[in-house]
Amino acid sequence: MTPTLATRSTDLDRLEALSFQRYRQTQQIGSVWNETVDTLLAHRSVRSYLPTPVPQGAVELAVAAAQSAASSSNLQAWSVVVVEDKDRKNRLNAVAGQQRQIAEAPLFLVWLADLARPRAIATQGGSASEGLDYTESFLLGVIDAALAAQSAVVALEALGLGTCYIGAIRNDPETVARELGLPEGVFPVFGLTVGFPDPARPADVKPRLPQSTILHRERYSDETRRKDLAHYNEVLRRFQAEQAMPSIDWTDQVRNRIGTVEALKGRHVLAAVARRLGFALR
Numbered sequence: 001m002t003p004t005l006a007t008r009s010t011d012l013d014r015l016e017a018l019s020f021q022r023y024r025q026t027q028q029i030g031s032v033w034n035e036t037v038d039t040l041l042a043h044r045s046v047r048s049y050l051p052t053p054v055p056q057g058a059v060e061l062a063v064a065a066a067q068s069a070a071s072s073s074n075l076q077a078w079s080v081v082v083v084e085d086k087d088r089k090n091r092l093n094a095v096a097g098q099q100r101q102i103a104e105a106p107l108f109l110v111w112l113a114d115l116a117r118p119r120a121i122a123t124q125g126g127s128a129s130e131g132l133d134y135t136e137s138f139l140l141g142v143i144d145a146a147l148a149a150q151s152a153v154v155a156l157e158a159l160g161l162g163t164c165y166i167g168a169i170r171n172d173p174e175t176v177a178r179e180l181g182l183p184e185g186v187f188p189v190f191g192l193t194v195g196f197p198d199p200a201r202p203a204d205v206k207p208r209l210p211q212s213t214i215l216h217r218e219r220y221s222d223e224t225r226r227k228d229l230a231h232y233n234e235v236l237r238r239f240q241a242e243q244a245m246p247s248i249d250w251t252d253q254v255r256n257r258i259g260t261v262e263a264l265k266g267r268h269v270l271a272a273v274a275r276r277l278g279f280a281l282r
Contacts, residue, residue, distance in 0.1 A: 018042060021205040024235045039158050044203045046162025047101040049195035054107045058159055058194075065155035066148035077137075078145035079114040080152075081180050082107065088179060095175050096168035096191065097265075105193035110169065110176065111149045113141030115279070116185035133280035138187070145189045156194055162203070166191035171266045173273050184278030204243060207235045 015033045018041040020026070029041075059082055066080070083089050084107055092110070093102040102108060115132050122129035131137055153163050169176050169191045176188040197203065213228040233249040240247050261268050275281060 014038065022208055023210060024207045024238070025210065025231075027211060035158075036154075039154055042205060043153070043157060044162075044205045045164040046193070046195075046197045046203050047099075047104075047164055048198040048201035048203070049101065049104040049106065049162065049193070050198050051104075051106065052196045054161065054194055054196075055159070058156065058161065059107070059109075061159070062152040062155045062194075066152040069144075069147040069151040071144050071147070072140045075118055075140065076144065077114055077118060077141040078148050079112045079117070079186065080145075080148070081110045081112065083110060083180075084108075091179055092169065092176060092191065095172045096166055097171065099166065099168065101164045101193045102166060102191070104198075105164075105195040107194040108166075109149075109152075109192040109194060110180060111145045111189050111192065112182065113138065113145050113187045113189050114185070115141055116183045119185050132185070134282045138274065138279050138281055141187070142189050149190070149192060153192070160196065161194055162197035164193045166193060168265070170270060173270070173277065177277055182277070187274055187277055187279065204239070207232070207239055 011033045012031065015029065015031065015037075018038065019029045022041055063080065067076070071077070083092065089102060089108050092108065093099060096102055115137060119129050119132055122132070149165075156163055167190050169188050173188050176182075177186070180188070182188065209232050210228050212224045213232075229251055233251060236250045237247055239245075257263055271281060
């Protein structure tokens with residue numbers, strides 16, 4: 001749908017409501033609204049699902065959206081594995097720490113950085129494929145997978161489905177690789193739960209940092225950072241109270257998440273694991 005000025009009062013009201021949901025304060029985000037903008041701004045991580053199966057064709061549509069995302073040099077260095085088998089999903093959930101959303105979601109997608117395919121193409125054509133042995137190529141695959149997955153998320157949410165990214169499969173990528181039969185040169189980047197949200201346990205839009213913190217013009221500036229972070233701590237604490245979540249300042253959450261090696265939950269060895277999975281990372 002082509003973006004249009006939200007000249008109707010109902011559209012303007014909806015845009016303001018979406019903006020306030022996302023920031024919990026007045027934030028000017030222009031006056032362009034359509035259903036795509038609505039889907040993007042209303043995104044929330046869904047962790048409670050109905051047992052209803054995902055409609056036939058939804059995966060194929062999501063993959064078409066994923067393949068419509070940008071791809072570096074059109075290498076398309078990603079793949080995705082669809083997991084519906086309950087036992088396999090349970091085994092993957094053990095890697096992720098037994099998360100409720102994985103257990104409940106009828107569909108689990110594992111997004112992959114896939115350098116096995118370009119390597120095979122090079123080998124079959126008699127090329128050395130030396131470029132795949134560098135960190136740049138690993139990053140290329142990870143970025144391509146992330147861009148693809150986010151486009152798929154937008155498509156799935158436009159169908160009324162909910163999603164939640166699962167980075168915890170990187171707690172043990174080698175176990176994930178064995179479970180999914182991944183060849184050398186393929187790395188599991190993250191999972192994605194998919195299903196119909198349970199209306200009895202609704203998820204709300206989590207507030208984000210004000211744009212003054214992350215939007216820079218011409219040159220980077222952190223002049224408002226201290227004030228913005230103090231305000232955001234207050235905003236997020238109100239959100240946590242509304243959602244019956246544990247109360248913690250966002251700044252403390254950041255410090256806890258990056259403060260120790262233990263907080264990485266085994267992911268401090270990812271470079272070594274990636275090498276064992278076939279990435280030289282020179």
